[in-house]
Amino acid sequence: MKTLKIYKENGEFVIEKINQFNHSTKRYFVTEEGLKEGLESYIPVMSEYEIEAVDDVWAIVINHLTEKGQL
Numbered sequence: 001m002k003t004l005k006i007y008k009e010n011g012e013f014v015i016e017k018i019n020q021f022n023h024s025t026k027r028y029f030v031t032e033e034g035l036k037e038g039l040e041s042y043i044p045v046m047s048e049y050e051i052e053a054v055d056d057v058w059a060i061v062i063n064h065l066t067e068k069g070q071l
Contacts, residue, residue, distance in 0.1 A: 001048075001049070001050050002017070002018065002019050002020055002048055002049045003017075003018040003049060003050045003051075003052060004016070004018075004042065004049045004051050005018065005053075006035075006039075006051065006052070006053040006054070006057050006061055007053065007054040007056075007057060008054070008056060009028075012028045012029060012030055013028070013029040013030075013031075013032070013034065013035040013038075014026055014028055014029075015027045015029070015035070015039070015042075017049075032060060035057070035060065036060070036064045039061065039065065043068060043070055046070050
């Protein structure tokens with residue numbers, strides 16, 4: 001299964017997309033709003049991904065996806 005890993009790195013939010021071949025790409029976001037906008041781009045295909053988020057961003061991710069009707 002494909003995975004979205006969401007965490008902070010060097011003070012920035014990161015969405016790391018890992019495909020079924022274990023290759024990854026990272027997108028960096030300076031603000032929480034940027035992270036939320038980045039998450040929204042995955043909404044049409046969210047069912048294809050397993051979400052892994054670290055503790056300090058988990059609440060942001062869950063609240064935003066719940067608000068958008070994805071959880």
